[in-house]
Amino acid sequence: MIRTAFLAAALMTTTALPANAVAQTAPAQEQTAQLNLSASGEVRITPDQAQVSAGVVTEARTAAEALRANSQRMSRVFSALEDAGVQARDIQTSQLNVSPVYSQPSSRDGGTREITGYSARNTVTALVRGMDSVGPAIDALFEAGANSLNGVTFSSSEADAAETEARRRAVAELYETRDLYAEVGGFTIERLLNFSESGGYAPQPVMFSRAMMMEDSATPVSGGELVVSITVNGSWEIEG
Known part of the structure; x- marks a missing residue:
């Protein structure tokens, strides 16, 4: 009985192997x-048309003085753009910040930096419609007091x-x-x-x-x- 049971178990194990082998070697899906x-x-x-980004940077002893001087010049910049034919809906303030100005570090005071004043920056972005108006608009900006030009982007x-x-x-x-x-x-x-x-x-x-x-005529643009x-x-x- 023991030998018969062992033989039956061995036969069952032997017959199970081919089934596993067939499953492993089935062809992959095409x-x-x-x-x-x-x-x-x-x-x-x-x-x-062109998008012009320009602005005013001012420095003063206090933050309030720097911002006040900046606001006065920017008011003239906005008026100049409108006088140059730029519509009010095409003029937008894109940056306004006030930050401290620090002194250069010195070895005598341990390399520390002190606040010596404040800088105010106000940037305006204007969409100038018509290529003939781009040069005059840039000139008008700087004649009105702008002292920073970030760039010009042409579009259609x-x-x-x-x-x-x-x-x-x-x-x-x-x-x-x-x-x-x-x-x-x-x-x-x-x-x-x-x-x-x-x-x-x-x-x-x-x-x-x-x-x-710096030329007398309008700024040339192409x-x-x-x-x-x-x-x-x-x-x-x-x-x-």
Whole structure:
């Protein structure tokens, strides 16, 4: 009886092994053949407006004096922008702060720094519509008392239309390339698996130096061209 039970147990163990082996060596699921492509569409447009960021920096013995002097000069800056044809809705305060001014550390006093005064900074951002008005607007800012120019960014009021056209060109190029691959490769397109977009419109920043505004005539500006580029990506299931 003992030998019979042992033999039965051994046979059960032996017959279980092939089942485990079959489960481990089952073929993996067949992967779907895919075609992955990218294409870009580009449109070039001429800027017709610019965002100008400038302001006033003043220093005084106390914070109140620095802010008071700054406010007086900024009032003239706002008036100058409006006189230059910039609409009130296109003028916005983008930064206003007052901070202490410290002395240079000295070895005689242990390297400590003392507050010697205060600095007030007020920055305005203005949207100037019309490229012919950009130079005169910058001149008006500095003639009115501005002493800080952070930069000029060119843009276009037609950016949305340019983006739409760039998308049309990108998609047309993508599908034309897809059909070419299918024809030359001898396979068929079954269905769309994935579609995405990247890129778009970005205004063009241009930095100015104070030396550029020392001429008698209006500050010269050139917007050049803005490039609107859209990239589309597509994946399709294919059958060979």
